[in-house]
Amino acid sequence: MTMSTTGPSSTQPVPLSHDEIVGRHRSLEKNMVAFKPRDTVNAVTQALRAFEDATRSEREHLFKTGMFTTKVDQQAASWLADRYEHLLLLARSSITRAFGTEDVDNGLRAQSCALALLLSGHAMKWRRIAGCRADADAHEWTHQIFRTSVAFQVDAVVLQVRIEEQQVDATVEALYVRSLLLDRLAAGNVLPRRLEILDNWLAAWMSALWLNRSASPDEPTLGINTNNPQRGLTPHVAGDGAHLFFGLKPLQRQLDRVIREFHLGRVFPGWGLGAQAPVEDHVGTIEILEREMIIVENAQRQKAQRGKRVSFGTNSVVGVFFGFKEICELAFSQSRLHSMAGGGGELGIRNAINLADVSEGGLGLDMMDEDARKVQVGELVAIRLEKGRPCVIGVVVRKSGLQRPTATLVGVKLFSKSPVWSTMERVDEATNTWQPTEGILIAGPAADGFADSLIVSDKTYVANSPMAVTLGGQTFELALRRVREQGSGWRMAAFDAVAVA
Amino acid sequence: MSRPPPVRVPPKQKMSVWGTPWPLDPSLLRVRLKYIGARFLQMPEPRMSLRNTEEILRFAEQMLDDGGARAATELTRLAIEEDPEQRLLWLFLFARAFETDDAQAFAELQPIFTARFPADAALGEIEVLSQWLAAPGHPPPDPGRTAPWHPRALLGHDGRDQRLFHDRLGQIAQSPPVR
Numbered sequence: 001m002t003m004s005t006t007g008p009s010s011t012q013p014v015p016l017s018h019d020e021i022v023g024r025h026r027s028l029e030k031n032m033v034a035f036k037p038r039d040t041v042n043a044v045t046q047a048l049r050a051f052e053d054a055t056r057s058e059r060e061h062l063f064k065t066g067m068f069t070t071k072v073d074q075q076a077a078s079w080l081a082d083r084y085e086h087l088l089l090l091a092r093s094s095i096t097r098a099f100g101t102e103d104v105d106n107g108l109r110a111q112s113c114a115l116a117l118l119l120s121g122h123a124m125k126w127r128r129i130a131g132c133r134a135d136a137d138a139h140e141w142t143h144q145i146f147r148t149s150v151a152f153q154v155d156a157v158v159l160q161v162r163i164e165e166q167q168v169d170a171t172v173e174a175l176y177v178r179s180l181l182l183d184r185l186a187a188g189n190v191l192p193r194r195l196e197i198l199d200n201w202l203a204a205w206m207s208a209l210w211l212n213r214s215a216s217p218d219e220p221t222l223g224i225n226t227n228n229p230q231r232g233l234t235p236h237v238a239g240d241g242a243h244l245f246f247g248l249k250p251l252q253r254q255l256d257r258v259i260r261e262f263h264l265g266r267v268f269p270g271w272g273l274g275a276q277a278p279v280e281d282h283v284g285t286i287e288i289l290e291r292e293m294i295i296v297e298n299a300q301r302q303k304a305q306r307g308k309r310v311s312f313g314t315n316s317v318v319g320v321f322f323g324f325k326e327i328c329e330l331a332f333s334q335s336r337l338h339s340m341a342g343g344g345g346e347l348g349i350r351n352a353i354n355l356a357d358v359s360e361g362g363l364g365l366d367m368m369d370e371d372a373r374k375v376q377v378g379e380l381v382a383i384r385l386e387k388g389r390p391c392v393i394g395v396v397v398r399k400s401g402l403q404r405p406t407a408t409l410v411g412v413k414l415f416s417k418s419p420v421w422s423t424m425e426r427v428d429e430a431t432n433t434w435q436p437t438e439g440i441l442i443a444g445p446a447a448d449g450f451a452d453s454l455i456v457s458d459k460t461y462v463a464n465s466p467m468a469v470t471l472g473g474q475t476f477e478l479a480l481r482r483v484r485e486q487g488s489g490w491r492m493a494a495f496d497a498v499a500v501a
Numbered sequence: 502m503s504r505p506p507p508v509r510v511p512p513k514q515k516m517s518v519w520g521t522p523w524p525l526d527p528s529l530l531r532v533r534l535k536y537i538g539a540r541f542l543q544m545p546e547p548r549m550s551l552r553n554t555e556e557i558l559r560f561a562e563q564m565l566d567d568g569g570a571r572a573a574t575e576l577t578r579l580a581i582e583e584d585p586e587q588r589l590l591w592l593f594l595f596a597r598a599f600e601t602d603d604a605q606a607f608a609e610l611q612p613i614f615t616a617r618f619p620a621d622a623a624l625g626e627i628e629v630l631s632q633w634l635a636a637p638g639h640p641p642p643d644p645g646r647t648a649p650w651h652p653r654a655l656l657g658h659d660g661r662d663q664r665l666f667h668d669r670l671g672q673i674a675q676s677p678p679v680r
Contacts, residue, residue, distance in 0.1 A: 218602075259575060260521070262532065262533065262536040262540075263521070263524075263533060263536075263579070263582075264521065264522065264524050264529065264533070265524030265526070265528070265529025265530055265531070265532040265533040266529065266532065267532060279532065279535045279536050279539045280539045282536070282539075283536065283539040283540045286540070290569070290571050290572070291568075293571075294568055328680075329680075332677075332678075332679055332680055333679060333680055334679040334680065337679060390677050418674040418675075418677065419674075419677070420670060420673050420674050420677045420678070421677065421678065421679075421680065422678065441670055443667065443670045443671055443674055444566070444568070444667075445568060446565075446566060446568075446667075447664070447667065448660050448663060448664055448667070449660065449663035449664050449665075449666050449667030449668075449670075450562075450565075450566040450653075450660065450663055451566045451567060451568060452663075452666065452667055452670060471666065471669040471670060471673055472669045472672060472673060474665070474669060476662070476666050482563065484567060494563070494566060494567075496663065497662050497663045497665075497666035498662050499662045499665055499666070
């Protein structure tokens with residue numbers, strides 16, 4: 001993706017080696033010192049365009065392979081992330097110069113901010129794809145660029161931005177929202193190909209990415225506090241300090257448009273690297289956005305429960321338990337409640353596990369390679385984030401290399417922050433007798449109870465077979481229904497409950 | 502005498518009940534079916550399932566339970582598109598539009614349903630709900646008003662014990678038992 005100031009590109013893709021590209025960027029960095037502000041912005045724009053033209057086939061190849069699991073793919077993704085990061089640094093320095101000189105017009109100032117925010121989104125996306133940690137200063141820089149554009153009243157200037165060889169009308173504000181949305185939606189466990197599809201959609205939705213100065217009470221809304229360097233977009237609740245708001249209704253309408261296009265047999269938007277991805281990945285991206293909207297819509301309810309929620313920071317050691325059996329035995333054990341010691345004994349996990357990042361629906365675990373190799377996608381995990389608090393429970397959905405050579409990011413999709421372990425009974429069909437067993441109950445969001453689930457071992461799960469559990473003195477018979485999620489050794493099933501008189 | 506230039510006859514176009522064109526071109530149809538298959542994994546044979554009202558209601562019920570209200574609405578619209586005579590599915594769409602306070606969606610459904618089912622018993626209630634939604638400053642919709650049009654009710658299921666179970670589970674989750 002590159003930004004155009006003068007219309008379609010005249011640059012043809014040139015086959016360049018990685019070293020040549022790095023060399024060009026370094027010499028640009030050196031030479032920029034002598035440039036005028038306009039030349040600086042144009043030079044970085046041209047460098048971005050040339051870089052993307054030169055790496056298009058490489059990026060295409062990476063998204064075709066999809067999972068970024070081989071060392072070669074991971075190195076390529078890390079290199080691309082580094083390059084975007086470097087170009088972002090150059091773009092930031094061009095802002096300093098554009099705003100530090102009085103004889104620069106506002107058009108150029110808007111261009112410099114747009115370029116930096118465009119690159120901020122690219123860099124953030126590729127950091128995630130490469131499995132690198134988020135840059136600690138990324139939010140602060142992004143906020144600061146936007147604050148500067150607002151102060152100079154260039155945030156709403158419409159510019160033509162070149163994204164995947166398409167000219168897209170965008171404002172500094174829209175590019176700021178795109179960058180923050182990518183940051184928010186990519187946290188946790190989004191597959192690289194889906195992240196690229198999402199970015200293509202955001203590029204096509206630029207006209208819907210605007211901020212309000214007040215929150216609409218009837219609309220699920222994300223809030224931003226541009227003075228808080230730690231936070232990007234978060235579900236807005238009263239009193240959270242946000243002063244800019246992103247209502248989700250325009251995003252919902254855009255998502256409906258994507259779905260309508262599929263009903264008509266067309267892949268939206270019909271361009272970009274994501275367009276070549278299998279339909280399943282597009283559907284997966286739709287589901288990411290739908291899940292996000294539900295999370296934001298539930299923000300008010302979550303706020304009511306905030307007193308019971310755990311508080312934790314990234315980079316801290318967490319206690320992690322793997323597999324249904326170990327989770328039942330250790331994660332819910334009184335003896336482990338006040339300890340951050342994890343499990344993993346059966347798998348042979350030896351090193352401490354850190355929390356890499358976290359979102360409402362998922363989290364990332366930072367594990368040593370040798371340990372991560374023993375953990376499979378689909379593994380049930382319980383994670384103690386804080387001493388004395390119950391574990392959260394989820395499933396491993398992704399593994400990718402972290403920037404450090406011996407570390408792997410393990411992405412976990414969370415099922416529940418308050419799972420309930422319980423003894424129960426099941427009917428043994430061979431002997432037609434009630435037999436003791438155990439399971440983990442997950443309360444769903446629906447008040448009617450039909451979104452509740454029960455996690456049992458795969459040997460215990462028999463469709464439509466009865467189980468019995470006593471909750472608060474009342475015994476219920478449960479008939480296990482469809483499997484909602486499953487993995488090695490466990491099933492998470494819906495059930496119908498009948499109170500036993 | 503010179504002839505006027507030849508005119509290209511526009512390709513035949515079939516319109517859906519929603520007024521959108523059907524993807525008649527095989528490549529478009531392939532993408533549509535692939536999409537439906539990927540989006541609704543429950544349906545191994547989407548074109549057959551979409552005509553089976555009971556099955557669609559069951560799927561919609563499951564999707565609602567799994568937090569997929571938007572997907573449930575989408576599936577129902579696709580099923581109506583495939584066979585608009587599935588009356589119960591229309592009622593579910595009205596219920597969804599009402600509960601989400603979506604006056605625009607409700608207003609879109611009403612004339613099409615009225616034209617297709619001119620003597621339907623539900624028309625009176627639909628008119629009442631339509632006026633209620635259109636009234637400016639109305640309070641939040643009460644889902645109880647459209648409860649009979651929910652998939653579970655349309656399929657004749659009762660959920661009192663399930664609600665009781667959920668309430669108990671919610672209480673216990675506040676201080677979960679340890680072993």
